[in-house]
Amino acid sequence: MVYESTPPFVNCVIALLLEGPSRAYHLVNHRLFLPIDKSYQSSNPGVMVIFWIAIIPMLCLCHLSYILTFLYYDDVKNG
Numbered sequence: 780m781v782y783e784s785t786p787p788f789v790n791c792v793i794a795l796l797l798e799g800p801s802r803a804y805h806l807v808n809h810r811l812f813l814p815i816d817k818s819y820q821s822s823n824p825g826v827m828v829i830f831w832i833a834i835i836p837m838l839c840l841c842h843l844s845y846i847l848t849f850l851y852y853d854d855v856k857n858g
Contacts, residue, residue: 787813790812
């Protein structure tokens with residue numbers, strides 16, 4: 780749950796700290812947190828492009844909106 784609830788670049792650091800380098804590399808690639816492995820390009824070349832252009836920025840924007848909502852809660856509440 781820790782990996783799923785953090786932004787894409789933070790969960791890589793957490794995986795590295797909790798799992799170690801080799802397990803973190805496999806975790807990050809197989810869970811598609813940051814797909815950088817070349818094996819995805821041979822089976823489906825578009826998956827890496829879709830993740831890097833659409834999904835990863837969208838996840839970052841979702842986490843940014845959570846942070847901004849907590850920082851400016853009174854402004855959001857009063858509308």
